[in-house]
Amino acid sequence: MTNQKKSWHFLKKNLHFPKKNLHFLGFRRIIPAIMALYVRPLSDDERAQLQTLAGGDDAIRARWAQIVLLSSSGVGVPKIADTLNISAATVRARIKAFNERGMAALERSTSPGRPETITPSLGDRFAALMREREPRDFGWADTGWTLDLLVKAATLEGWVESISREGVRLALRKSKHSYRRLKDWAKSKQEGESPPPLPTQSPEN
Numbered sequence: 001m002t003n004q005k006k007s008w009h010f011l012k013k014n015l016h017f018p019k020k021n022l023h024f025l026g027f028r029r030i031i032p033a034i035m036a037l038y039v040r041p042l043s044d045d046e047r048a049q050l051q052t053l054a055g056g057d058d059a060i061r062a063r064w065a066q067i068v069l070l071s072s073s074g075v076g077v078p079k080i081a082d083t084l085n086i087s088a089a090t091v092r093a094r095i096k097a098f099n100e101r102g103m104a105a106l107e108r109s110t111s112p113g114r115p116e117t118i119t120p121s122l123g124d125r126f127a128a129l130m131r132e133r134e135p136r137d138f139g140w141a142d143t144g145w146t147l148d149l150l151v152k153a154a155t156l157e158g159w160v161e162s163i164s165r166e167g168v169r170l171a172l173r174k175s176k177h178s179y180r181r182l183k184d185w186a187k188s189k190q191e192g193e194s195p196p197p198l199p200t201q202s203p204e205n
Helices: 003-014 044-054 059-072 077-084 088-106 120-132 147-156 165-174 179-190
Strands: none
Touching: 044 059, 044 088, 059 077, 059 088, 077 088, 120 147, 120 165, 120 179, 147 165, 165 179
């Protein structure tokens, strides 16, 4: 049994998914000002599909399904993030996507097992991540972005199923960014210095 399936079996044993959750109890209507984000009520068919996906072999779709199921049982965003070891931002994004698109939000643009294409748009995502967010946003103690952390963030956010450190560098090169210069820029910003202008492209990475 894979670690993914073991994790899901543990969750199913320790967390329940009743049909009558906070939505059905009308709790959101009682105190809407302080109510956290939850998924909308699930139909029986949706719940069955989500249970199947949550125990499936596609790790990313399984994680997305687990987020929805945990939320539907009344578990809040911070607890889901802690339970599944992902960022709260990812949890909120998947809940919002499901509320807007339903089961279609759990479809992936690339089929499981197909080699991931390293594209400029993926590099732009890495660059934006290094400029606008910090590892602490994901609950990590590190103060600066490393290639290993970027790999971890990309898989947790669902951008790719898997990617290597060199794949991160390649994506940044294709999007005309330099990992080393982005890292130096972010470090200057953290230290309160005036960050130098970000480069468009550099042969050094």
